Amino acid sequence: MVFINNGKMSADFKINPMTSEHIDEIINLQRESDISYWSPKDYERLINDAQTINLVATHKQPKSQKTFGFVTSRLIITISYRRDSLLDKIKQTNGSKNQNESEIEIFNICIRKNFKRQGIGTILLKKLYEKCRSEAVGTIWLEVRETNTNAINFYTSHGFKKVYKRKNYYQNPSEDALVMRLNLTGIRTD
Numbered sequence: 549m550v551f552i553n554n555g556k557m558s559a560d561f562k563i564n565p566m567t568s569e570h571i572d573e574i575i576n577l578q579r580e581s582d583i584s585y586w587s588p589k590d591y592e593r594l595i596n597d598a599q600t601i602n603l604v605a606t607h608k609q610p611k612s613q614k615t616f617g618f619v620t621s622r623l624i625i626t627i628s629y630r631r632d633s634l635l636d637k638i639k640q641t642n643g644s645k646n647q648n649e650s651e652i653e654i655f656n657i658c659i660r661k662n663f664k665r666q667g668i669g670t671i672l673l674k675k676l677y678e679k680c681r682s683e684a685v686g687t688i689w690l691e692v693r694e695t696n697t698n699a700i701n702f703y704t705s706h707g708f709k710k711v712y713k714r715k716n717y718y719q720n721p722s723e724d725a726l727v728m729r730l731n732l733t734g735i736r737t738d
């Protein structure tokens with residue numbers, strides 16, 4: 549049984565980094581959803597890649613691997629500003645401590661069928677924002693099928709903006725991708 553109060557996860561849930569133990573459940577979850585197929589090996593590679601942030605929402609019981617949702621993402625770019633550059637001076641004036649600003653791409657976010665619209669996707673996203681902040685990530689990018697209005701509404705409700713289209717980006721069926729972006733500055737994680 550799941551309890552969510554005011555968009556906050558109840559004691560029955562926890563968010564943790566994805567490990568190999570979650571892969572079977574994730575493959576099941578993926579199967580029941582209409583998202584691109586990733587094999588168990590793909591997930592193993594992802595988990596072992598230090599440049600990724602992958603989170604799962606699971607049942608709180610210590611032994612339970614019951615997975616309610618997951619998000620996968622990877623660092624795509626790190627911009628280093630020259631210490632004496634004009635931009636660096638502006639950043640210092642604005643109180644920014646970081647000389648680097650990284651960007652990540654969300655590969656997928658998926659919630660189990662009967663648990664959608666209960667705030668779990670939002671909780672996963674907010675946990676991802678927290679991790680991004682600690683890694684000096686300032687921007688999140690993603691691609692989404694143009695007809696996936698549920699996901700587009702979800703991302704838009706979290707402040708993502710449509711940036712451009714990638715023609716025929718997806719196969720089976722062929723479809724354009726919307727590229728969306730979120731600037732994390734000023735985004736709250738609580």
Ligand SMILES: CC(C)(COP(=O)(O)OP(=O)(O)OC[C@H]1O[C@@H](n2cnc3c(N)ncnc32)[C@H](O)[C@@H]1OP(=O)(O)O)[C@@H](O)C(=O)NCCC(=O)NCCS
Nearest residue numbers: 657658659664665666667668669670692698699701702705
């Ligand atoms: C998109 C998805 C991750 C959203 O997760 P979720 O846990 O159901 O989302 P939340 O409950 O946190 O929703 C937060 C807000 O997003 C918007 N939203 C989410 N799902 C929506 C839908 N089906 N229709 C319209 N708006 C939606 C709403 O504004 C919602 O707030 P509200 O419920 O108070 O109105 C989930 O529907 C899913 O797993 N979809 C299938 C996989 C997928 O397409 N992933 C994206 C691949 S790019």
